[in-house]
Amino acid sequence: MRNSSKIIFIICTIMLISGICLRLALPSSIPLKLKQPTPTQSILLLPLDSRPVCSTMVQKLGALAGLNVILPPKSYLDNYQTPSDRQKLFPWLQKNQLLCDYSIISADNLLHGGLLAARMNTATPSEEDELLKQLRQLPITRQQAIFSVIPRLLVSDQLLPDRWYQYQLMRYSQLADMVRITGSFALTQELRRTEAKIPPKVLEKYRSRYQQSDRFNLGLLKLATDDRRITFGQDDASPIGLPHASAVKLQSSIVAQKLQQQAQLTYGADEIASLLLVRYYLQQSNWQPKVYLHYASPKAESADMPYMAVCVGAALRNQLKLIGASEVSTPDSADLICYVNCGNDDFRPSVKQAQELQQMLDQDYKVALIDSSTNFEAEELLLPQLLANNVPINKLAAYAAWNTFSNSSGTALAQGLLFCGRLRQLQTAGADPERLAALFAANLNFTAERILEDYYYQKLVHPQLRQTLEAFGANPVELDSEDKTATEQYIQGKLSLQAYKLLHDNLGRTPFYQQNGQSYYLRDLSVGAKLPWARIFEAELQVWTDTGVKTE
Template identity: 35%
Template sequence: MRKLYFFLFLISFAIILTVYNYYTPYSTTPISDSPESSYQFKIILIPLDSRPACTTFVAELAKIADINVVLPPKEIMDNYKTTADKHALRQWLYKESKDANAAIISIDMLVHGGLLASRQSVGTQSDIDTVIHLLTSIHQERPQLPIYAFSIIPRLLIADNTLTIQHQKNMMDYSVLKDQIYTFENPVDIKKLEELEQQIPAEIINNYTMLYQQNMLQNMELIKLVDKNVITNLVIGQDDGQPFGLPNIIKQRLYHYISLSDKLPDKVVLTRGTDEVALTILGKIAAHLKHYQPKIFVTYSDENAPYTVMPYMPHSVATTVNEKIKLVDGVQVNTAEQANFILFIHVGTQKNQNSVLPSAVTKIQTLLNQGYQVALVDLSQDFTSQETVFPLLLRNNIELTKLIAYAGWNTTSNSIGTAITQATVFTATLPDKKTDPAIFNLYKTNLEFLTARFLDDWYYLKEVQPALNKILKFVNIDPYHLGSYYEQTDAVVRRIMQYKSRQLLYSKAFKNPLTVTTQQGAVSLAVTSLDIQTHLPWERTFEIYLRPSLTLSLVGSDQQH
């Protein structure tokens, strides 16, 4: 009976969350939809896995730059713990590469069948050899095709299964101690490690260390392909980590190997992050196509933010910023006046939420009022809504649609990489738009991605998902394994997010007009309708698929454009 009432409780839960004041809009005239862009550039994408962050995000951002991203058919992709059809994916890549203008390729998808599979090293040396041969063959047949490949160093935490779950904590300590001993050779740490090795089955330790050894060999083979000009650019990302651990040893060895060559440092980039890597590669390609190098002024909500080491990150926020700017071939400048856009980074913590948040709102409002293009990264150390700046922007009616980018999802690297990429793609494309319909369409496309970030990164991840997970756990349903409760939970999530989209649409912060420069001069635009498609892509609540469709209208005009 307890679980029967659970779904009624969930539906009512949609109504009890925070509600902001609705705003009655002014007189508006809808802008006619422009025809679909005639894409002149095709990118084929082998994603890291089938999650929206690795697929939809890339394709939707590409539309802003008039780039068509082509994804593999859904039936050969992975689905949570079901690995992708690697053989079919390799065939698809070979076929689609014949008329593509560029390729973004996840090596882990082709070798292992997805990110989760790569954490258990499902692929073999034979798989690696096959992929190396495939990339070489594609290059030989189409040497003019730029191949942007990326590979991921596995996360610090051992993959969870029935054999390893009880040893995860000890294995994490083992990994950290191995790196600390490698760095400092402290006798106390050596003794701790010896004690740990007695508590963990040897098979688990061997499998864990072999995972990184195989990954090291895979990355070395890929670097050789860069040296042979088979791969145009290679990004090696590091999955969730800490300041110490076996992944950091692999990273340092790769740094050393790359530094021995004169040309490799310009073609091989090591970065912290995973899910956003394909997206940032897209930003690099878009900037290159537009002959554009973004000039970025970085500012923070408080003086401690750049030096903060956030969860799942091996280093400071500022270091991550530097890496992500490098990934899109951007350059940091010293003043806002020199910049194409401002990257404003808020780092929320329990200690600073009362002192920093009000001033952060004032700073953001000032920058927007002064006409600067602002990309906002909204981080929370504890992944809570109370530490983020977004709800204060809503309550203070700050013009949300003036932002050119927003991100606050999952890890620091995820968010920073996404915001920089969206801002880069938008500012690179804007000068190309010469007609009013083209300008309006660009703003509409960018606003749809921006709206998706508001609804996903804040409304869902900070407000809906935490409450939803508590309810699921209360009735003994695992949010990471919904099983037979997937369809019912998915239906409830859809209903809640529809409600949240109405809540955003009718907030004054979202309805406030946006001033856009056109051939006829400055005009004011406002969002007057918002529809969303949304669902849980996997049988868990960790992420959602969310695609907005909005209507832009001219404010105070009786002429239709």
């Protein structure tokens, strides 16, 4: 890999220059500096972990709605397999939450040091009790939202020898839940046979993960009040298994204690902070948005997507309920349309779906595209069809095509509703065209970032990059510093080319906003890329855009 880094960089540079020469000129426009508004409120976020999807992306979403999202110092947070500094995080929280209008707090980060550390179950019962005591004593001068994540079905890859029994543990988990539900003698017999294939210490450790999680989460539920709302998520879940049993137990406790307004269960993890941010914004705006769910295929609503505990329709309605939005039955009555694509072996989007979405945009509907793929393949996404058929994706209210369905839907809902809500506020206040254009430009910047990461990086660059790294003897999930630097150069070159193509083929060819004879165009789009951790699973992108105006 070290000897090839210069070659990779030269190849990417040649590709970039070749691509530039082949692109058509953009429509002429006068450069315009659009000022973004000064934030009006401060939101404290103690994230699930340091990955961009859990931290800086929430900051960028907040900026769309004039919310300043404050994160802990980077040195306090986790770095891949190194947990967060828990001794510093809670004092930081105590000090800074008093200065903010709202606090979003990950119990898993305070307890374990991040999501990956939580999968290792690093905290002891006494540490759990101490954290519950600290949270109980935390002053509620402003509203708080605390969230905790039920452990996932699969054990961590870092756990040995546990991961050697991954299939047996997964099967045990599913059978144990099915026996709980049905009481079947035949399933009980199969459960006993499966137990016998797992070393007793490994099985006991696996069981204890859920027992300990249940104990802590039930204790956390006791802290729920109108000003301290509790949310429980699920990490890489399944419709059946011990995580499902834990969710059922929690939901039953919420109902039994009549805490449905103070505590909620949802079906994801990484997107929870974004959803809680939207919930606060909607409450402060005194607005209950109406959302129309449109599915690209007849079977999409009932589809079971990977790592999801419920079907697509149930997951979406759960998220709408969590944030305080309502579902409507017609697009004309909606503030936002969620266009939901779930590509799989039996359904791949075509020109029909591209034309359908084009018609929605032509009618000036605000559309958030949730572009999901069962097999994590580009061919199952709708975006390639939109690009091939010249659909102006700069008019989308939101876009997301991240790894799990709940991550994508949560991100798209958050972006779409924050954008629509802020637009509603500005229009009601009689904002001038440039201020409205600034909002549309900021939203397009976020959309471009999601397209470059969720589509170009995750679906196109990542699979090839993994093969390249493995061919050169590098480990894609454990890069040394030299390999990480060379890999970042490779990603930077690839995404810079894709950003240029995206701008000249679509985003910059038509105005992203028009009013009073003024058309606002995207003039430039550039991207900075690096790896937040020493692995290629996710990239950390920063997108910059320049805008122009033209009288038409």
